[in-house]
Amino acid sequence: MNINGRASLIAVALLTGSLASVGAQLGREAAIAKAETILKNLQDGRTADIVKEFSSRMSSEVPEARLKPAWAGVVAQFGAFKEVAERREGLMRGRQAVELILTFEKQTIVHRTVFDDDGRIDGLVFRPLDAAVLPANK
Numbered sequence: 001m002n003i004n005g006r007a008s009l010i011a012v013a014l015l016t017g018s019l020a021s022v023g024a025q026l027g028r029e030a031a032i033a034k035a036e037t038i039l040k041n042l043q044d045g046r047t048a049d050i051v052k053e054f055s056s057r058m059s060s061e062v063p064e065a066r067l068k069p070a071w072a073g074v075v076a077q078f079g080a081f082k083e084v085a086e087r088r089e090g091l092m093r094g095r096q097a098v099e100l101i102l103t104f105e106k107q108t109i110v111h112r113t114v115f116d117d118d119g120r121i122d123g124l125v126f127r128p129l130d131a132a133v134l135p136a137n138k
Contacts, residue, residue: 025096026119028089035098035113036084038121042071043081055120062124074126079105088134095122099134 026034034053041049047067054062075081085108086101092114100111110132114123 025117026115031089031096031098031115031119032087034115034119035100035111036087038113038124039084039100039102039111042067045071050121050124053121055116055118055122057116058121058124067124070126074109075104078107078109086137088132088137090134092133097123097134099132101129101132 025031038050038053041047045068047064050067051059051062051064082103082105084100085103088099088101090097092112095114095116097112097114100113102109102111108129110127110129112123112125112127112133113121116122
């Protein structure tokens with residue numbers, strides 16, 4: 001399946017509004033671990049555990065019912081999940097972000113988690129690989 005358009009990917013939530021500069025951040029490894037836990041919770045259907053970590057903005061914009069079908073939709077579109085091929089951490093629009101490069105049967109995509117200044121989830125999306133914004137690890 002060739003996915004050139006971004007509309008075909010599932011976007012759980014988009015960053016909106018102006019973003020302030022980064023305050024306190026999670027450490028690199030802690031941020032990556034948190035993003036991996038979010039991914040695992042999506043895979044296992046534990047969306048309530050994810051929603052508990054939402055920023056106030058995410059809580060108001062993305063109810064748990066909207067999050068529940070996200071992983072099933074990704075798997076339906078891209079086939080069975082194979083692995084996390086790469087982990088990237090850095091700043092995106094003034095916020096700390098983690099991009100997990102996910103390999104599926106049919107496609108490799110980006111799972112991006114953006115954190116607010118308190119380390120809470122402030123953005124959560126799946127995008128085509130060419131939409132990755134953080135530099136690859138060297």
